[in-house]
Structure formats: structure tokens, C-alpha cells
Amino acid sequence: MVQQRIRSLIACLVCIAGMTAICTRGACAQKMAQQRGDPAMPGARVLMDAHNCYPYFEWWGDRITRALAAGTPLAIEQDLLWYTDPRTHQSRSVVTHGAPATGQEPMLESYFFDTVRPVVEQALAAGNHGSWPVITLNLDLKTEEPEHLAAILATLQSHKEWITTARKTANIREVQPLTVRPILVLTGESDAQQRGFYESVPVGGDLLLFGAAHTTEQDAMAAADVLEPEPADNYRRWWNNPWKVVEAGGQNKAGNWTAADESRLRELVAHAHAHHLWIRFYTLDGATTPELSSFGWFRGYNFGSLEAAKVRWRAAYLAGVDYVASDQYEALSRYLEVLKKQR
8 A cells, every 4th residue: 555655656746747658647637736726727627518518409408407407517518600590681699509590599698698697696606615617618619700709709798707717918828827707618729719719809808718729630549749739828728539539430439448548548638738728528428229319419429338438437537537528417427426436
């Protein structure tokens, strides 16, 4: 036991020094962030990320209430599309998986912000006791018209007192500290979004959302520094990954979980945290065919069984993945709680 503790201490010291030959820097970063009492930092905690957390047409409108009922802190994904009414020619941003939209889709204001209001107001009343942000809002934009980006920014601005911000400086490489509030907003990696959400903000203004790092995926199994070569900057602060960068071919081609898979996952997480990036993996499901049909989940994200998914959930937790995306909100949340109690 004593020797094991000594080995763990040495490994973490190696991580701190930036030497990657030993240890899981993701796990070390997670412990260090926890010790600093800073849950907003990469590596501080592992959260359930509620994938596709919105209705599909008239079905599954309760996804956001299910996600919130599974417990906070958590992440919630919302897909947004710029919809133009063919009759009135008026346009608006709607929450939907993609085109074609019908015009009956909810808006971010009503579906997300109105729903989370009680959670946010309770958090503000209680103050930050180490749990903020309580909700990470992950925006997946299906269209990127300048008008769409401006409308999203205006919606966020109307809830600025809820939202985690950072001050914009003249140099994007100058990473500013976060002013942490109950909601953290993340968005995609495109340059169009950087123009709309970052470059449109004047120097000295507040950044209301943060983009993803650019990823090179010609070879999904390339080394971490090939997939993602740049450290975080003041705008790009997270790294979004499909599971195929961990297991070749992704969920449907995954076999038994191996030591090599474990090492690969830890390499990616360690790289992200060393670059001061939160890291997300999508989407880790383990469902039966009837469950896929009943709940509107995609076959391409399915490992085939809940037990197979749990193996990956556990590996992601131990590696210190910041956001573990799944459609199985309740099952993943319960399992993460079990893992926390075991540590």
C-alpha cells in the first residue's frame, strides 16, 4: 500500500512537471483542479453531457426536463437552425436537429432558458459553493448565417447575469480568467462562429461563449498533437471529439476494451488538459434495438449493450474526461455517482 501511494505521488509530480512518459496527466489535472477548488477549470470534474437534448418534431419534448432531473452539474446540448417562415419571410433561430424545419420548433429562449430558470435562480440565491457552472450549454449550430450568430449572441446577452464570461483583449493568445456564473456556454470550431461570437466583440467587452479547438481528423488515430496542435486561447477553450479517435471505427466497430484503448483515451485527455482545454467525447450509448427506436437514439453511437457503454463511461471518468456525452441521461448520471463514491 505504501509503495503504491509513493508510485502515485511520483506519477503526479511527473505530470505537474509536464513529463508525459508516466501517469495520466488527465487524472492529475483533475485532482489538482479539485484541490484548487476551481470546478470551472479543465480536469476538475467529469460531467454527464445530455446529447441531442431537444424534441424531434413532436416527439421527446421532455428531454431537457429528464436531463435536469438527472442532477446538476451537467451539460446540455442544443442544436440550432436559422429558420425562415415561407409565408411571412421572418427568420428566427430554432432548436432542432436540422433541416427541414416546420416552424413549430421551440426557440432557445423558451425551451432552454425558461426551463433552466429555477435552477439558475436557485444557484444565484445560494451563491457559488464550488458547483458553478451548474449547467454547460453546448451549442451545435446547423447553420451559420451572420444573422443567426447575431441572434444567438443577442439571446445570450439578455441572460448575461447568468453566463460565465471572459474579458476580450487585443491579443487572442492572452487567456483571461473566467468570471464564473451558473451557466457556461460552448460552441463549435468554425471560423464563421469565431467571427460572429469573438471578433464582433470589442476589446474590453465580455465573451459570452467559447469555441472549440480546431481538429484535424484525416487520420482519426493520429497522435494527439496532430489531431489538436494548439493550446487554448482566449476564445477557443475546449476540444470536441467523436469516439472514433479512441477506438478505430467508433462505437459500432468497438470490440473488447483493451489496455491500448485505455492508454489512447488517457493520452487524448492528458493532451487536452495540458493545453488548458476541456475535452468532450460523443456519444457513448449502450442500448437495445427497441430502446433506440423508442427514444429516438442513433444506431451509429451504440456500443450494443449497456455494459459495454459502462466500461467506456468508467474509463472516461477515470481518465478525467470533462464532458461525457450520451443519450442515456439517467443511466450515465447514476453511474458517475457510483464511480465518485468509489474513489
